[in-house]
Structure formats: C-alpha cells, structure tokens
Amino acid sequence: MNADRIISSAVLAVLLTLVPLHAAAQGATAKASETTAERAAENTSAKGNEKANANASDKSSAGYQVGERLVVRVAKVKGGFVEISWDDLIPTDWNPEGFLADLKLDQLEDNDPRAMEALQRMRAEWDHAPLVERMAGASVRLPGFVVPLETDGKKIREFLLVPYFGACVHVPPPPANQLIHVIPDKPVPAAWNMMPVWVSGVMAVGRIDSEMGVAGYQLRAVKVEEYKEDPPQRE
Structure with a gap:
C-alpha cells in the first residue's frame, strides 16, 4: 500500500470536516458552496478518493454514518442544565481553514x-484551536458520541465526547474546541462505546491531551444518558 496515498487520503478526510465547522463558525448553513476541501477532493484520483471515503459507508448499530452529527433543535433548560450545541464551543471569529490558503491544496496529488x-500544520492548528472562555463554570447539556479513554471492558470511567460519529476512530480528531474530556460521576456501560449520549454537567475550559486527541474542554458529568431521538434522516 502506497504510504504517500495514505497520508494524502488522511489530509482529505480531515479537510472534508472543515466544511460544517467553517459554516458553524460563520453562522452559515451546513451546505457550503465550493470550498478548499472540495477543490482538493476534485483533484484526488478515483482510487485515492475511494480509500479516503472507505469508512464513510460504515454504520453503527444505531444507524449512524461517519461524520453524522446529533442536532440540538431547540435550546432549552432541563434539570438545571442549559442545552447547547457544538457550534457554541467555537469562537465566532475563528476560521478553521484559513491557514491552509497558502498550501494550494487544489494542486495536491496523491504522492505530493x-x-x-x-x-502536520492542520494538526498543530487544530490542537491549539481557540476556546470559548465564557463556557467555564457553565451548567450544560449536549449530545455527542462516546470515545472511551479509560475502561475495564465492563465500564467506561473516562471518555471523549465528540460531535460526529467516527471522530478519533475512523477519521482523525476534530479541533480541540470540538472535543470534551468527560469524567462521569458514575461509570457508563462499555457497550456505549461510539454510541450517542446526552451528557449533563459543569464545564471547565482548558486543554487536556490524550492518546485519542487534544480536548479543549472538560466536563464533570452529573448525568450521562442514552440519546433517544431518531438518527439523522438521509436523502
């Protein structure tokens, strides 16, 4: 297997996640017009593109595909915790793809x-992505997927909460402002690995490095419960 192709495919897979992130940061809709990532994708060979997206057809037992998110449709207060979305954790003036402008990604070939x-630049930028400091001390509730950090095979004692299915597992970690390090008051079942959950707790702001990615936020979880809403509808 060509190592250069693997590297290039990894870049493409991460770049494709920039589209919803950039739209969220600008308060735009999830559907963006032509982006740097899309132009790079157009110049990737069919074979490389198939490898980059091989995991995109994988589904969890709950019916989610890699990259699919859980949506908070109407913000509300439940049990004293304010429901927030992942967009609330991104500073409105942050452009996650701005540093890529001078790399001319539309000219990339598989062996480039x-x-x-x-x-490397993307990983460095994302690991140091700016945080929303006003979130410190906030009592919040938000949905996400479980990526275990500490488990004995029966219970998960620490985990990363990620905004879309497959993050940190099927595709590289998202920016630090889209990763939350969670320590639940009560361990959750090991069967919840990669499953969607609601997490309620008090937020702290500060980076924590783990083997699965750099989290910009921490949450002492008072409650972790299964996500009950229907999976996203696909056309």
Whole structure:
C-alpha cells in the first residue's frame, strides 16, 4: 500500500470536516458552496478518493454514518442544565481553514509531499484551536458520541465526547474546541462505546491531551444518558 496515498487520503478526510465547522463558525448553513476541501477532493484520483471515503459507508448499530452529527433543535433548560450545541464551543471569529490558503491544496496529488505538511500544520492548528472562555463554570447539556479513554471492558470511567460519529476512530480528531474530556460521576456501560449520549454537567475550559486527541474542554458529568431521538434522516 502506497504510504504517500495514505497520508494524502488522511489530509482529505480531515479537510472534508472543515466544511460544517467553517459554516458553524460563520453562522452559515451546513451546505457550503465550493470550498478548499472540495477543490482538493476534485483533484484526488478515483482510487485515492475511494480509500479516503472507505469508512464513510460504515454504520453503527444505531444507524449512524461517519461524520453524522446529533442536532440540538431547540435550546432549552432541563434539570438545571442549559442545552447547547457544538457550534457554541467555537469562537465566532475563528476560521478553521484559513491557514491552509497558502498550501494550494487544489494542486495536491496523491504522492505530493505537501500532503504531510498540510496534515502536520492542520494538526498543530487544530490542537491549539481557540476556546470559548465564557463556557467555564457553565451548567450544560449536549449530545455527542462516546470515545472511551479509560475502561475495564465492563465500564467506561473516562471518555471523549465528540460531535460526529467516527471522530478519533475512523477519521482523525476534530479541533480541540470540538472535543470534551468527560469524567462521569458514575461509570457508563462499555457497550456505549461510539454510541450517542446526552451528557449533563459543569464545564471547565482548558486543554487536556490524550492518546485519542487534544480536548479543549472538560466536563464533570452529573448525568450521562442514552440519546433517544431518531438518527439523522438521509436523502
């Protein structure tokens, strides 16, 4: 297997996540017009593109595909915790793809050494993504997927909460402002690995590095419960 192709495909897979992030940061809709990521995708060979998206057809037992998110449709207060969305954790003036402008990603080929440069720069930028400081001390409730950090095979004692299915597992970690390190008051079942949940607790702001990614937020979870709403509808 061609190592250069793997690197390039990894860059593409992460770049494709920039579209919803950029739209959220600008308060735009999820459907964006042509982006840097899309132009890079158009110049990726069919074979490389198939490998980059091989996991996109994978479904969890709950029916989610890689990249699908859980949506908070109407913000409300439940049990003293204010429901927030992942967009609330992104500073409104942050452009997650701005640093890529000078890399000319539309000219990337599968064996282009600039693919490694793009991946390294992207990882560094994302691990130091700006945080929303006003979230410190907030009592919040939000949905996400469980990525275990500490487990004995029966219970999960620590985990990362991620905004879309497959993050940190099927595709590289999202920016630090889209990762929450969760320590639940009561361990959750190991069977909840990669499952959707609602998490309620008090937020702290500060980076924590783990083997699965750099989290910009921490949450002491008072309550972790299964996400009961229907999976996203696909056309």
